[in-house]
Amino acid sequence: MRPVDLVVLYGLIGVGCAIAVLLKEQQNGLGRAIGSAFATIPLWPLWAPFVLVTPRPAQRGAPTGRDETRAPRSHRPQTERDASGPLPRIEHALEEAVRAVAGSPMSEIFSRSVAARIAAEVARVAERLDELRALSETQGLDRAASAARLRTLESSGAPERTVATARLQHESLTRLDQLRTSDAQALEELADLLEALRAQLLLARYAGSSADGTGAIVSEVWARLEGLGAAFEVPRECAPGV
Amino acid sequence: MNLHLVNRILRTPADVARDCRDDRDVTSIARSALVAILLGSLLFGAAVGSWRGGAQILFSGGKLPAVTIGTLAICVPAFYAIAAVFGRPWSVRSVVSLMLVAGARFALVLLAATPVVWLAIDLGASYDLAKLAAALAYALGGLAALTLLLHGVGDGPGRRTTIALFVVVFLLVGAQAAWVLRPYLGTPGADDVALFTREREGGLVYQLWKSAGDAVRPSRAETR
DSSP states (O other): HHHHHHHHHHHHHHHHHHHHHHHHHGGGGGHHHHHHHHHHHHHHHHHHHHHHOOOOGTTTTTTSSSSGGSOGGGGGGTTTTTTHHHHHHHHHHHHHHHHHHHHHHSGGGOOHHHHHHHHHHHHHHHHHHHHHHHHHTTTOOHHHHHHHHHHHHHHHHHHHHHHHHHHOOOOOHHHHHHHHHHHHHHHHHHHHHHHHHHHHHHHHHHOOOHHHHHHHHHHHHHHHHHHHHHHHHHHHHTTOOO | HHHHHHHHHHOOOOHHHHHHHOOOOOHHHHHHHHHHHHHHHHHHHHHTTTOTTHHHHHHHHHHHHHHHHHHHHHHHHHHHHHHHHTTOOOHHHHHHHHHHHHHHHHHHHHHHHHHHHHHHTTTTHHHHHHHHHHHHHHHHHHHHHHHHHHHHHHHHHHHHHHHHHHHHHHHHHHHHHHHHHSSSSSTTOOOOOSSSSOOOOOOHHHHHHHHHHHHHOOHHHHOO
């Protein structure tokens, strides 16, 4: 087979896949379907499996041979990036909200750039949370270990200065832990809020209802993000004093 | 392109690899990975092609994404089969998305190396130096992609064999694809710019075999 024949055959399969993609993706909007179909022609071996194959629920938690999937999933620490965590929820809600307002007057209230700014801010917060989580797993920064050490020192009648140092260490770690917990919670609430915003925008688009509440929700989202940002500024400002 | 995902591919490859394996939000991952691969390899190809300049920039900028995408596409069935044989019966979506994020990591390293390669060429790097710089960038990108694949394959029996076979298949296919679509820098001493080389030299493996033979028996090379 000559290279030209191979290219023609590849292109023909690509066109076939593109038609299938076009038919399947039409429900998500014609523009999106056409874009996806065009991408399928040259990239069908790598793109078609995602558009044409529907994932089965059994595929979740695929085996890796024998590694961590053997351990019950609930034993692994839940993070913001896990499927049920706030980050994928926020990304999904933002994407759908932008799509819902596309081409309508509401796109001025909630444009793609606004969504991108929110996503960037959320990513920054999530990154800081990852750092805090990594810190809490570092040797010497374990809150339970510091509490145990404080108890041991107090019960063994250690000098007051040693106990005071251990207490300060334990209080700082407790504060860090509280900060992480409260901000993880705030991120969860933000995900709820964005899902509500998405629902409101979808309703306004498809049912023609008023989008009066949208502006208020967007303002609330920004207020929550500012609150999260402010919470993260505290340790940095306090650091020299500690 | 989802910049947050790009950041994750670079900074927390284990997380992204786990998402791919678990078939979690892989469509969005694949979309961003494809854009990263196309953009990274296009710009790197263009920088490499700037050694000759002119049309070679366009040719190399077009050929390098073709090599990367083509190699990944050709390797999909082999990766799927190797993973299944060694105790990892993943879905096609999982295998393809894992390969795409590995490819995206590779392309992002190429993108990071692009200014260095371009600057070296702009400062008058010789053919050999430019070739070496491009090869180094490729090696760095390959290592970055391999790290992600190691996370993706996970622990368990057959891990080393799976990875070793992945690497051998990818190197063979990638090197042959790159060989077929050469030149990228341009031919030293030749003024014309060619999309493909006109010489018929056989495949890469044959060339390597011939070069190795010439190195062992220099007299044989002289008689040719």
